[in-house]
Amino acid sequence: MNRNDIELFSCSSEHATESSSQAVSAQALGLEVRLLRTLLKAAGNPPILVGLWDGRQVCPVSTPLAGMQIHDRAALFKLLLQPDLQFGELYSAGRLSVEGDLVDFLEVVQQALPDFAKRSAWMKRLSQLYMLRPNTLARARENIHHHYDIGNAFYQLWLDEQMVYTCAYFQTPTATLEAAQIAKLDHVCRKLQLQPDEEVVEAGCGWGALALHMARQFGVRVKAYNISTEQLAFARQRAQTEGLTGQVEFIEGDYREISGDFDAFVSVGMLEHVGLKHYHELGQVIDRCLRPHGRGLIHTIGRNRPLPMNAWIEKRIFPGGYPPSLGEMKAIFEPSRFSVLDVENLRLHYAKTLEHWLARFEQVADQVKQMYDADFVRAWRFYLAGSLTTFRIGELQLFQVVFNRFNNNDIPWTREFLYR
Amino acid sequence: MNRNDIELFSCSSEHATESSSQAVSAQALGLEVRLLRTLLKAAGNPPILVGLWDGRQVCPVSTPLAGMQIHDRAALFKLLLQPDLQFGELYSAGRLSVEGDLVDFLEVVQQALPDFAKRSAWMKRLSQLYMLRPNTLARARENIHHHYDIGNAFYQLWLDEQMVYTCAYFQTPTATLEAAQIAKLDHVCRKLQLQPDEEVVEAGCGWGALALHMARQFGVRVKAYNISTEQLAFARQRAQTEGLTGQVEFIEGDYREISGDFDAFVSVGMLEHVGLKHYHELGQVIDRCLRPHGRGLIHTIGRNRPLPMNAWIEKRIFPGGYPPSLGEMKAIFEPSRFSVLDVENLRLHYAKTLEHWLARFEQVADQVKQMYDADFVRAWRFYLAGSLTTFRIGELQLFQVVFNRFNNNDIPWTREFLYR
Numbered sequence: 001m002n003r004n005d006i007e008l009f010s011c012s013s014e015h016a017t018e019s020s021s022q023a024v025s026a027q028a029l030g031l032e033v034r035l036l037r038t039l040l041k042a043a044g045n046p047p048i049l050v051g052l053w054d055g056r057q058v059c060p061v062s063t064p065l066a067g068m069q070i071h072d073r074a075a076l077f078k079l080l081l082q083p084d085l086q087f088g089e090l091y092s093a094g095r096l097s098v099e100g101d102l103v104d105f106l107e108v109v110q111q112a113l114p115d116f117a118k119r120s121a122w123m124k125r126l127s128q129l130y131m132l133r134p135n136t137l138a139r140a141r142e143n144i145h146h147h148y149d150i151g152n153a154f155y156q157l158w159l160d161e162q163m164v165y166t167c168a169y170f171q172t173p174t175a176t177l178e179a180a181q182i183a184k185l186d187h188v189c190r191k192l193q194l195q196p197d198e199e200v201v202e203a204g205c206g207w208g209a210l211a212l213h214m215a216r217q218f219g220v221r222v223k224a225y226n227i228s229t230e231q232l233a234f235a236r237q238r239a240q241t242e243g244l245t246g247q248v249e250f251i252e253g254d255y256r257e258i259s260g261d262f263d264a265f266v267s268v269g270m271l272e273h274v275g276l277k278h279y280h281e282l283g284q285v286i287d288r289c290l291r292p293h294g295r296g297l298i299h300t301i302g303r304n305r306p307l308p309m310n311a312w313i314e315k316r317i318f319p320g321g322y323p324p325s326l327g328e329m330k331a332i333f334e335p336s337r338f339s340v341l342d343v344e345n346l347r348l349h350y351a352k353t354l355e356h357w358l359a360r361f362e363q364v365a366d367q368v369k370q371m372y373d374a375d376f377v378r379a380w381r382f383y384l385a386g387s388l389t390t391f392r393i394g395e396l397q398l399f400q401v402v403f404n405r406f407n408n409n410d411i412p413w414t415r416e417f418l419y420r
Numbered sequence: 421m422n423r424n425d426i427e428l429f430s431c432s433s434e435h436a437t438e439s440s441s442q443a444v445s446a447q448a449l450g451l452e453v454r455l456l457r458t459l460l461k462a463a464g465n466p467p468i469l470v471g472l473w474d475g476r477q478v479c480p481v482s483t484p485l486a487g488m489q490i491h492d493r494a495a496l497f498k499l500l501l502q503p504d505l506q507f508g509e510l511y512s513a514g515r516l517s518v519e520g521d522l523v524d525f526l527e528v529v530q531q532a533l534p535d536f537a538k539r540s541a542w543m544k545r546l547s548q549l550y551m552l553r554p555n556t557l558a559r560a561r562e563n564i565h566h567h568y569d570i571g572n573a574f575y576q577l578w579l580d581e582q583m584v585y586t587c588a589y590f591q592t593p594t595a596t597l598e599a600a601q602i603a604k605l606d607h608v609c610r611k612l613q614l615q616p617d618e619e620v621v622e623a624g625c626g627w628g629a630l631a632l633h634m635a636r637q638f639g640v641r642v643k644a645y646n647i648s649t650e651q652l653a654f655a656r657q658r659a660q661t662e663g664l665t666g667q668v669e670f671i672e673g674d675y676r677e678i679s680g681d682f683d684a685f686v687s688v689g690m691l692e693h694v695g696l697k698h699y700h701e702l703g704q705v706i707d708r709c710l711r712p713h714g715r716g717l718i719h720t721i722g723r724n725r726p727l728p729m730n731a732w733i734e735k736r737i738f739p740g741g742y743p744p745s746l747g748e749m750k751a752i753f754e755p756s757r758f759s760v761l762d763v764e765n766l767r768l769h770y771a772k773t774l775e776h777w778l779a780r781f782e783q784v785a786d787q788v789k790q791m792y793d794a795d796f797v798r799a800w801r802f803y804l805a806g807s808l809t810t811f812r813i814g815e816l817q818l819f820q821v822v823f824n825r826f827n828n829n830d831i832p833w834t835r836e837f838l839y840r
Contacts, residue, residue, distance in 0.1 A: 169834075304753070305757060306754075326750065330725075333725075334724065337724050337725060339765065339814060340746055340763065340765060342765065343760065397759060397760075406815070408814070409812070411768065413592065413768070414839075415838075416591075416839045418835075419834075419839040
């Protein structure tokens with residue numbers, strides 16, 4: 001059996017070329033090829049060529065747009081059993097590799113995937129098991145430690161100067177990442193209509209960029225909460241360097257530990273870590289701490305409809321994480337009668353942000369490999385590239401939601417002030 | 421027993437003045453006064469003075485901010501049994517009257533009302549009975565006929581020149597109603613990014629103002645659906661007069677009867693009539709008729725959380741109507757994976773619109789009385805004033821929701837173009 005026969009055979013009959021008459025029986029190709037075909041079919045027959053360790057190849061179409069290699073038999077079986085989880089695991093371990101551009105490959109594969117709603121009930125239930133685990137205070141700390149305490153030096157290698165690890169706001173698509181992150185901080189502050197001397201609470205403050213920006217540029221006083229000790233150490237150092245310790249207090253604490261009364265509540269990129277089961281608690285916290293005239297803003301990754309997290313992202317990147325649909329976010333706002341004033345979807349801005357992050361990451365990949373190892377580099381490449389394509393194909397959204405108390409009429413007459 | 425004694429007694433003990441020592445026993449005041457006190461207590465003890473037909477008065481506070489009179493005993497009992505429904509019924513019939521400004525009175529009363537969530541389970545269930553009735557095609561026609569076929573001449577007396585019977589968009593609070601309605605039509609068209617020669621479908625087109633505006637100002641072709649025969653006759657006449665019959669087709673049909681493929685779907689002030697149970701059907705209609713690059717906009721009265729309609733409004737003004745919460749609107753968008761791009765809450769613009777409508781209505785009230793009768797005038801006054809205060813106190817919202825297909829990346833980079 002020569003390699004050419006196998007390659008032609010493995011194209012599905014719908015797309016078979018004339019030379020498919022040379023094809024040999026599936027049985028002769030072995031169990032692996034048949035199983036791989038089943039997997040590809042379940043994945044919507046993406047236009048990719050899959051090569052196996054021994055040179056056999058499978059391709060559901062006549063002209064593949066991308067290619068990948070599986071380097072050992074055990075890797076194939078792992079992939080068959082848990083494709084969502086194992087693709088990332090095997091890619092990170094170098095047991096599966098992608099030919100050409102990873103982003104292009106993932107875009108081709110993701111676009112072919114059948115809609116989640118059409119997958120089997122059993123598959124769906126399995127995917128949703130993680131939702132049973134509550135994010136207790138202790139587990140929330142573990143989860144955040146997992147991702148954000150990798151080391152500030154790592155993030156400094158490829159984030160913008162301000163160290164903002166959330167979707168930027170590109171006033172034009174060609175803006176730099178540095179400009180776009182500052183524009184995002186400003187966009188958030190303008191939406192909150194911050195006034196000098198007001199008191200603001202920030203839930204989940206990262207490395208402190210927004211808290212310091214609000215204090216420096218808008219003259220407000222900020223209490224910024226975070227449970228990542230590495231991020232807090234960095235943020236406190238910045239406040240010191242900038243002479244802003246009188247205006248900004250960085251507090252080690254979960255959003256549930258927020259106390260005090262504030263003119264504004266802001267949270268950028270934290271809701272993803274809260275978990276659906278805790279939205280009512282977050283709503284109660286906001287209700288408790290927001291003054292009658294107060295404004296709130298939640299900036300979060302979201303979905304067009306409820307879907308489980310990708311299994312690999314949940315395991316390796318964001319344990320306990322969940323991006324909600326707008327409908328699911330009602331659990332934050334409705335019980336306390338908050339009024340949603342403005343929702344903006346910045347999905348393509350996150351795709352653009354991730355393009356920048358991925359390009360910067362590739363520039364320092366060798367350094368990262370020295371700091372950690374090759375598996376770490378591949379895992380991060382896969383995470384950044386996969387996130388990029390998921391925003392680009394419209395499977396993830398980025399919502400900025402502005403809200404206030406239902407009976408507060410001191411609200412902007414139009415949104416024109418945001419664009420002056 | 422002199423009148424002064426009664427008035428003082430009826431003030432609650434918390435607010436009693438020194439002269440309350442002159443008070444007589446509750447029993448001596450009669451059953452009516454005791455029942456009225458119970459009713460006022462259930463209504464959150466609003467700071468109003470209620471006078472009865474025989475001169476007796478009840479007031480839960482020492483300094484009332486507004487006053488009303490109940491003119492007969494049967495009216496009081498009706499009010500006690502079904503206050504939500506009967507206030508409007510009795511006011512319209514002139515069996516109950518309000519002293520001073522109706523808007524001020526309603527604002528004072530509505531602000532005191534306890535939160536719906538805190539009412540008894542029995543009361544809540546009773547209020548929600550209407551939700552069991554589906555808006556079939558036949559019932560939808562009846563419901564719409566009830567309100568919109570009163571007569572075009574009536575609406576022409578007090579609406580703006582364009583005959584727009586939905587929330588206007590006041591670029592400044594002092595803009596005229598005429599300017600604000602045109603600004604609303606433009607705001608909607610800009611949000612939809614209409615391009616010349618595009619095809620647009622409008623679900624629920626009123627007297628045709630938006631359809632004609634889109635055709636005239638943006639050069640698009642429009643199919644506009646409506647089930648109000650009076651409105652359609654008027655709209656068709658306008659299209660003829662303006663020479664726009666080649667561009668705008670007014671079709672007698674329910675949203676469920678929409679057919680064809682369109683570049684944009686728009687619906688302004690129709691969702692309120694659709695009913696929760698039918699949102700998935702509306703979503704299916706949009707999914708069926710929207711081209712891959714198509715944009716959609718739904719402009720609707722809404723709520724901060726699910727609540728039943730006011731019983732009187734449901735009976736007399738909008739049978740089958742229901743203003744949804746944003747969370748409830750997911751039933752339109754999620755099943756077809758539509759992506760919500762932008763939500764704007766224009767609540768105070770509706771309060772302002774209603775101020776204009778009420779003032780214009782009062783100017784022609786005598787004419788309206790001649791066309792119909794005094795009860796009709798009072799019913800409309802109560803409906804317009806009640807709606808005004810409900811928006812003003814934050815119990816009703818006005819959402820404009822822009823959406824598109826999840827995988828369409830041809831979306832505006834920012835919202836700045838709306839404000840150029």
